[in-house]
Amino acid sequence: MEDDAPVIYGLEFQARALTAQTAETDAIRFLVGTQSLKFDNQIHIIDFDDENNIINKSVLLHPAGEIWHIGASPADKAVLTTCYNKTSDSRVVSCAAVWRMPSDWESGSHESPDDSAHNPLTLEMLCHLDSPAHGNTSCLLWEPMGDGKRMISLADNHALLWDLQESSTQATISSTATLEGKGQLKFTSGKWSPHHNCSQLATANDTAIRGWDLRTMSQIYCIENAHGQLVRDVDFNPNRQYYLASCGDDCKVKFWDVRNVQEPVKTLEEHSHWWVRGVLRHYFDSTAIIFKRYSYFLDFDYLLLLQNVHEPLQTNKEPLADSVVSTYEEHEDSVYAAEWSSADPWLFASLSYDGRLVINRVPRVLKYRILL
Numbered sequence: 168m169e170d171d172a173p174v175i176y177g178l179e180f181q182a183r184a185l186t187a188q189t190a191e192t193d194a195i196r197f198l199v200g201t202q203s204l205k206f207d208n209q210i211h212i213i214d215f216d217d218e219n220n221i222i223n224k225s226v227l228l229h230p231a232g233e234i235w236h237i238g239a240s241p242a243d244k245a246v247l248t249t250c251y252n253k254t255s256d257s258r259v260v261s262c263a264a265v266w267r268m269p270s271d272w273e274s275g276s277h278e279s280p281d282d283s284a285h286n287p288l289t290l291e292m293l294c295h296l297d298s299p300a301h302g303n304t305s306c307l308l309w310e311p312m313g314d315g316k317r318m319i320s321l322a323d324n325h326a327l328l329w330d331l332q333e334s335s336t337q338a339t340i341s342s343t344a345t346l347e348g349k350g351q352l353k354f355t356s357g358k359w360s361p362h363h364n365c366s367q368l369a370t371a372n373d374t375a376i377r378g379w380d381l382r383t384m385s386q387i388y389c390i391e392n393a394h395g396q397l398v399r400d401v402d403f404n405p406n407r408q409y410y411l412a413s414c415g416d417d418c419k420v421k422f423w424d425v426r427n428v429q430e431p432v433k434t435l436e437e438h439s440h441w442w443v444r445g446v447l448r449h450y451f452d453s454t455a456i457i458f459k460r461y462s463y464f465l466d467f468d469y470l471l472l473l474q475n476v477h478e479p480l481q482t483n484k485e486p487l488a489d490s491v492v493s494t495y496e497e498h499e500d501s502v503y504a505a506e507w508s509s510a511d512p513w514l515f516a517s518l519s520y521d522g523r524l525v526i527n528r529v530p531r532v533l534k535y536r537i538l539l
Contacts, residue, residue: 171220173495173497173527174220174222174525175524175525175526176213176224176523176524176526177522177524178209178211178522178523178524179209179522180203181201181202181203181521182202182234182503182522183202183235183503183504183518184200184202184234184236184249184518185197185198185199185200185237185503185504185505185506185518185524186237186238186506187239187507187508187509187516188239188244188509189239189309189509190239190240190243191244191510192509192510193510194214195214195215195508195510195511195514196212196215196508196509197212197215197508198211198212198213198237198247199213199518199524200229200235200237200249201233201234201522202234202235203233204233207228207229207230208230208231208232208233208234208251209226209227210227210228210229210234210237210247210290211224211226211524212225212226212268213516213524215508215514215526222526225272225288226287227268227287227288227290228288228289228290229266229289229290230289231249231251231264231292232251232253232254232262233251233252234249234251235250235251235252235261235305236249236305236306237249238307238308238309239309240315240335241309241310241311241312241314241315242314245267245270246265246266246267246293246315246335247266247268248263248264248265248296248309249263249266249307250263250305250307251263251264260303261303262297262304263295263296263297263304264293264296264297265292265296265331265335265338266290266291266292267293268288268290269289269290269291271288272288293334293335294331294335294336294337294338295338296329296338297320297322298322298325298327298340301322301323301327301343302322302323302324302325302353303322303323304320304321304322305322305354305355306320306321306356306357307320308321308357308358309359310359310365311360311361311365312361312365315335316332317329317330317331318331319359319368319381322354323353324345324346324351324352324353324354324372325343325344325345325346325354326343326344326357326368326379326384327340327343328340328341328342328343328384329341342381342384343384344385344386346370346377352372352373353372354372355371355372355373355397356370356371356399357369357370357371358400358401358403361405362403363408365381366380366381366382368381369401369403369411369425370401371393371399371400371401371413372398373397374392374393374394374395374396374397374398374415375389375392375398376389376390376393376398376401376411376413378425388425390423390428393413393415393421393423393431394413394414394415394416395415395417396415396416396417397415397416398413398414398415399414399415399416400414401413409424410422410423410432411424411425418436419434419436420435420436421434421435422434493529493530495517495525495527497523497525497527498519498523498525499519499521499523500519500520500521501520502518502519503518503519503520504517504518505517513528513529513534514526514529515527515528
């Protein structure tokens with residue numbers, strides 16, 4: 168049986184921001200944020216019809232500015248966050264906010280804000296999540312598997328823990344952590360751990376990776392020189408609480424046991440571009456690569472492939488060598504984001520800077536090998 172062909176959707180504007188709609192577990196749905204300097208930016212709501220292999224879309228206006236990061240509430244499918252740039256007093260300012268989709272966005276297809284036949288719907292801003300005193304916000308992280316009431320923002324050298332109240336219309340900072348050291352240190356990315364009752368955070372700055380205890384907002388480990396160049400992204404193994412993956416501009420993906428951070432457990436070098444992003448997602452070279460993981464990670468097997476499968480995998484099969492499962496080359500520009508579907512663990516979307524969104528599936532041969 169042949170694999171289904173990829174499905175390609177083209178946005179009018181350039182884009183970097185992509186997320187699965189986490190709270191939606193029935194429909195295969197992704198959210199994409201655009202980056203336009205001339206026009207109002209947009210949130211594209213992408214619904215994938217798996218039976219007919221087609222995409223249905225709705226478009227909401229995001230007039231606040233160009234979108235650099237997008238996140239979906241784990242509890243309310245109508246709520247999302249964006250980090251965006253806007254111009255203020257002739258300078259660019261990075262901001263963050265919580266938004267709600269209009270109640271009637273699902274009533275029809277709002278395909279084009281320029282189509283006079285439709286009145287384009289606009290996102291409703293619920294509250295700001297940026298603090299000018301702490302610098303520019305680059306990333307917002309929802310509490311994993313939470314009730315949509317707690318978030319972390321990374322702003323320059325500050326990690327801020329927010330409590331959302333009054334249906335997300337108010338937000339207060341409950342605690343902060345500060346990155347200290349020589350020079351102007353800034354967080355580049357972070358990931359909230361789903362383990363330890365969601366009490367830990369991993370962050371990247373320059374070439375280092377740090378772990379934080381959110382109960383005391385104190386540092387619990389530091390991997391100095393984790394990569395030879397800037398660390399771009401970090402992510403946790405959802406099945407094993409001590410394993411962390413990272414990627415950097417040195418074209419390497421590394422796997423760490425945070426109980427002993429002296430050396431990585433494993434290092435992969437698969438991409439040729441000097442930017443390697445998206446540790447458990449697959450970016451750049453205009454190529455998306457899926458790895459299958461064996462040896463050290465028996466239930467880390469296929470983790471790069473099946474991020475949303477939380478049950479331990481069968482380990483009674485003969486271990487195979489680490490290898491690339493499949494390479495996807497539908498993109499013509501740099502791939503900035505890739506996300507697994509929250510509703511279908513065998514399907515993922517990838518987004519390149521030219522606004523091309525591609526939906527692909529895990530090869531059926533590999534899928535059946537895992538299931539059978």
